[in-house]
Amino acid sequence: MYTGIKHLHVLLAVLSVVFLITRAIWLLRGSDLLQRKWVKIVPHVIDTLLLIAAITMVSMVPWLGQPWLWEKLVMVVLYIGFGFYIFKFAQSAATRVAGLVGAVGCIALIAHLALSKVPFVLS
Numbered sequence: 001m002y003t004g005i006k007h008l009h010v011l012l013a014v015l016s017v018v019f020l021i022t023r024a025i026w027l028l029r030g031s032d033l034l035q036r037k038w039v040k041i042v043p044h045v046i047d048t049l050l051l052i053a054a055i056t057m058v059s060m061v062p063w064l065g066q067p068w069l070w071e072k073l074v075m076v077v078l079y080i081g082f083g084f085y086i087f088k089f090a091q092s093a094a095t096r097v098a099g100l101v102g103a104v105g106c107i108a109l110i111a112h113l114a115l116s117k118v119p120f121v122l123s
């Protein structure tokens, strides 16, 4: 059961990142695809399911006692913030690309923390 939820969590995390990068590319190219209804809805569904899977795992195993998870949560909040910045606030191609680099950097740190379970600063 737990392993299945973890696989689902990882699949949804990959889909979340793929969608963010694809939508950012469409934004940079001025593509009409970004205006499609499903493109506006699907990422929210994926992110909600990703979070539900994460909360389910946390309710099954006492992960909240682990410092790596708290660092991961900080990076997840930053990742969400970069997403908002790219699509709502950044006005130029340069600032949008900078936001995308920040988001991808967060994902790299999130994946590293999830796999190694070794915190960067907390102990």
Ligand code: HEM
Pocket: 006, 009, 010, 013, 014, 016, 050, 051, 054, 055, 057, 058, 063, 072, 073, 076, 079, 107, 110, 111, 114, 115
């Ligand atoms: C962008 C968001 C996220 C990404 C990219 C992500 C990525 C990952 C990855 C790649 C793993 C697999 C680690 C492994 O195979 O050992 C994982 C596991 C896990 N994640 Fe996430 N995650 C995200 C959000 C969250 C959130 C918000 C929480 C907590 C509320 C969370 C809690 C967990 C837990 C508890 C595990 C299970 C660790 C284990 O059983 O080994 N994740 N995550």
